[in-house]
Amino acid sequence: IKTMAAYTSGGNKLHMAYSFNLLTAEHSAAYIRKQVEELEAQIADGWGCWSFGNHDVARVQTRWGGPGASPEYAKVIVAALLSLRGSACLYQGDELALTEAEIPFEKLQDPYGITFWPEFKGRDGCRTPMPWVSTQPQAGFSNGRDVEPWLPVPPEHAANAVDVNEANPNSVLHFYRRFLAWRKTQRSLVTGGIRFIDAPEPVLALVRTPAAGEPGPAVLAAFNLGGDAVTVNLGATPPSRAFEGHGFDGARQGLREGTQLRLPAYGAYFGDISA
Structure with a gap:
């Protein structure tokens, strides 16, 4: 300060x-x-x-x-x-209002998380893709079902994607x-x-x-x-x-x-x- x-x-x-x-x-x-x-x-x-x-x-x-x-x-x-x-x-x-994601060890990208797992799971839980469309593959973040983003999209994030928020006035x-x-x-x-x-x-x-x-x-x-x-x-x-x-x-x-x-x-x- x-x-x-x-x-x-x-x-x-x-x-x-x-x-x-x-x-x-x-x-x-x-x-x-x-x-x-x-x-x-x-x-x-x-x-x-x-x-x-x-x-x-x-x-x-x-x-x-x-x-x-x-x-x-x-x-x-x-x-x-x-x-x-x-x-x-x-x-x-x-x-x-996305929550911290639980990323499986085999999907981790953060070197700190990989090194210190499971005592410290790293920072990948807050770095997952932005979910745009709940019904699309990868919640609309990547095009195509065969495209895998850097980190996975948690199902609970897809359920709260931008399109879901847009449809709810509250x-x-x-x-x-x-x-x-x-x-x-x-x-x-x-x-x-x-x-x-x-x-x-x-x-x-x-x-x-x-x-x-x-x-x-x-x-x-x-x-x-x-x-x-x-x-x-x-x-x-x-x-x-x-x-x-x-x-x-x-x-x-x-x-x-x-x-x-x-x-x-x-x-x-x-x-x-x-x-």
Whole structure:
């Protein structure tokens, strides 16, 4: 974090620096907050880049969500990622809520996995082909039944291919699109400052404030990273008007009444506290 700050501050160095600090097995709300606050304390006018997944770690849907994680979990964690100050990297397949693949030893390509099997199965589980069409050979990634890609396509990935997501208006893929489009309309989420609000696990709560000279309201954002409904006391946080259009509609949208914020399982709340 100290190196990130040194190489991006001052306006005459790198535009941003990529952080590995959220590619961990640890994923509590307190841990996420700690990583961001530590960077913010040092980076000043520099700029970070956050990611929850890449080609070197187990897929976040499995690594953080655990076995059988709900697609709703994939939605709330990407919304949280895209609400942090800094740029974000989205890893291919996360927009389909793909899980870590189990690759047979004879199909492994990663030298580390081959060498250290079975104690360490390598990184191939997150590197499998992108599944495009569920009914086609290799889920549409390669043409022809006799063409074998570098790594196999797991059946559970084919069942959650792009075409399956496209056909479901409530899919993770459609949520990604809706949330990203809405985020573009909120300058505070794109370029603004950040401060966190004390909240019990598994809630991550924060306020994004407009950058100097930028239009738009301050945004209160709260995310329930757990599978049970929870009520949070927002204390002295100013009143807010709930935003719409971000994709957390109906049963997944939080409800604020005074200082109390009720968040459903894997739900979120976005409010305009400038209203």
